[in-house]
Amino acid sequence: MSNVTPFPSHGARAAQIGFDRLELQRILDLYGRMVSAGHWRDYAIDLGRDAAIFAAFRRSAERPEYRIEKRPALRHRQGMWALINEAGHILKRGTELQGVLAPVERRLLKVVRD
Template structure:
């Protein structure tokens, strides 16, 4: 006990207050921070998206970030529903994989742990053209 009548925890002796507990290590992101794609994930997604735009199939995209998941939506036209959604859901990372590609009707085309493997479902078959 210290000389002034208080214990080591900062409270007066006999008050029964526990010391403040601080998490270790301190978290860098707040609890309600949205899930986002990192720059490498966005690079892979935008590479596939760019090839779809170059082929004339896709015209627009949208990004949505929520505390549960992030979604990259691919549109044929901006006024329609998305053709495909690339989703990142960290709560499924240990089970089925955090990444999924979902079509317009909600059917999961591919799910997995590696984004590059999941995005291959969006790569169309090579087209032959007469030159």
């Protein structure tokens, strides 16, 4: 009755990729501003062995409008951050999260006339 069966793991490869606190704060800040502007309504977070993905949806029943992916394995090549659109095309890739989020943040800018 007291036998404990360990969950199978594959050593160091079983480590999960995630967002640190500052990264998640930056992403959720953008998400909140997009929600208040009426662009997004839902989000999902997928934490896996290869990547951590934040997906933002216009409506919860469709494909995500944008995916923000963190892939540390690409850190020294193309940069570990990627912004991917609804069709699956990579819009921006880089080493800094702020630069990768810039195209989405531009949507929030409004021209103010005198």
